[in-house]
Amino acid sequence: MSDIVEVTDNFVLNLFKEKLPNTFVYHNYSHTNRVYKSINEIIEDSQISVKDATILKLAALLHDTGYIVKREGHEEESVKIAREFLESKDVDQDIIDGVEKCIMATKFKGTTPKDHMEEIMRDADSSHFGKDYFQEASEFLRQEYIAQNIKNFTPQEWRDENIDLLINEHKFYTSYALKNWQHTKQENLADLIKKNKKISKKRNKEEYKAKLKAKYKDKSVDRGIQTFYRTALRNHIKLSDIADTKANILLSVNAIIISLVLSNLLSKLDNPSNDYLIIPTAIFVIFSTVTMILSVIATRPNVTRGEFTKEDVDNKSVNLAFFGNFHRMELKEYEWAIEELLKDRDYVYTALTKDLYFLGKVLDRKYRILRWTYTIFVTGTIISILAFAISFYFGGSRLA
Known part of the structure; x- marks a missing residue:
């Protein structure tokens, strides 16, 4: 089983190197590697079979390969690429089905994990929310949106977007994530709110000064x-x-x-x-x-x-x-x-x-x-x- 994981890792690395546009500064092999490491962290702390561990590792490596085709609906494209590749390596059908199911679990908005495997996959894919490198990863994603003309978020708008996401949309499911990443996620959220308040306070102060200046200017x-x-x-x-x-x-x-x-x-x-x-x-x-x-x-x-x-x-x-x-x-x-x-x-x-x-x-x-x-x-x-x-x-x- 370890051989297919290594072969898949090399396949994804070469696929991204050859076909992934340079504008993907976030959704690239570095992100895939981070998700793979997070999967391993959860696997080591969980009582799951070797087969399930292999499915999760393969899904972590293949879950974003669809970006070489398109952005919207990349999960479905990733499933197609995963099936074609794994079938070419004579991987068992039940493993392929498990990989496809885990890849589709990364479809964040409008879905919730249906079982423990999907919970592990979802937590690993969003693990950067509970990591020290959250700010760096988040900025890479903002720059990716800008580079691909999806939306030109200002730093202020991006902070608001992340605050709303962390409070209202994202949650960790597994015991490992809640125990090891939730605290850092809260710290990252606190930093965003603190920075937002600081900038808001500065802006309000400037607006107040401008109002006073205009007021006294008008009264002169x-x-x-x-x-x-x-x-x-x-x-x-x-x-x-x-x-x-x-x-x-x-x-x-x-x-x-x-x-x-x-x-x-x-x-x-x-x-x-x-x-x-x-x-x-x-x-x-x-x-x-x-x-x-x-x-x-x-x-x-x-x-x-x-x-x-x-x-x-x-x-x-x-x-x-x-x-x-x-x-x-x-x-x-x-x-x-x-x-x-x-x-x-x-x-x-x-x-x-x-x-x-x-x-x-x-x-x-x-x-x-x-x-x-x-x-x-x-x-x-x-x-x-x-x-x-x-x-x-x-x-x-x-x-x-």
């Missing part, structure tokens, strides 16, 4: 006010840039239009036969010129006197945030004024409010002029096209 009036001014001023400046860009587009387009009219159309008006083009050309040029003038007015800067007095600073009537109010002042005078401004929190907000207000007034002026500019440009374009059409119709028919 100054921070809220600063955010308001920062956002409002940024939006005003952005809108001002947009207005300038729109005005520049109109200015450039109409400059090109007038240049083309002057270079191509104006020279043809000397010919008396082209008199009918004078009026529509004049309309076109006038509207384009008006559009250009309004575009220039919209973007024309308005700089104030650029001076302030000590009384203006004391009365908080000068806006030191706008360059037009201080560009003519000496540096020392401006530095003094800024120092006075920064001493008074209300003065700072007053200055920012004034800056925001006058920026709004500038924007109002720009966008009102721009609205008129676009209206005149569109209206002028339509009227000019109609004027050219009428002139061509009546002028052309007259010439004909």
Whole structure:
């Protein structure tokens, strides 16, 4: 009997070496060897026959060979491989049947061992739960799941999975396992729970700190006010840039239009036969010129006197945030004024409010002029096209 066990051991080793993918970092020959050793531990402590011992040893060696075919349902595949191999070695049929029965007992979920042999097999297959190398073996299994794209468990999720498994699903059946492995299993479970609590405590502490930070951040009036001014001023400046860009587009387009009219159309008006083009050309040029003038007015800067007095600073009537109010002042005078401004929190907000207000007034002026500019440009374009059409119709028919 010992000969068939040794031959089977060599068969499984070579089978895994040749056909088992490298992604099986847990379900490989090392796991098979661990189960085989655990089987021997239980056998030595049990009163079972040589024949039953052989069945258990063969089942331990062959129980995971089905992984070379597929993962789900590997037990059935292992049974097929075991039967084919053992029959080729002329092993007795009752031993083969016993091996198949023990292999199917390793189907963990939804089944319970039916006799003592299946209990021994089940305990040996899950013996790593009660071993010192549990953490290492468990991590190998997690990495196997990740490598085979079964499920990408995070360390936290994997700890939760193992805690649930050890508490609610797994149990040892044999007296040997309960006596020798149950205690270590409890220690492994305690370590998982302890680590989980430690990480959970750390996470809760970080979340609490974040909540406090957010709470006090939200309650900070100054921070809220600063955010308001920062956002409002940024939006005003952005809108001002947009207005300038729109005005520049109109200015450039109409400059090109007038240049083309002057270079191509104006020279043809000397010919008396082209008199009918004078009026529509004049309309076109006038509207384009008006559009250009309004575009220039919209973007024309308005700089104030650029001076302030000590009384203006004391009365908080000068806006030191706008360059037009201080560009003519000496540096020392401006530095003094800024120092006075920064001493008074209300003065700072007053200055920012004034800056925001006058920026709004500038924007109002720009966008009102721009609205008129676009209206005149569109209206002028339509009227000019109609004027050219009428002139061509009546002028052309007259010439004909």
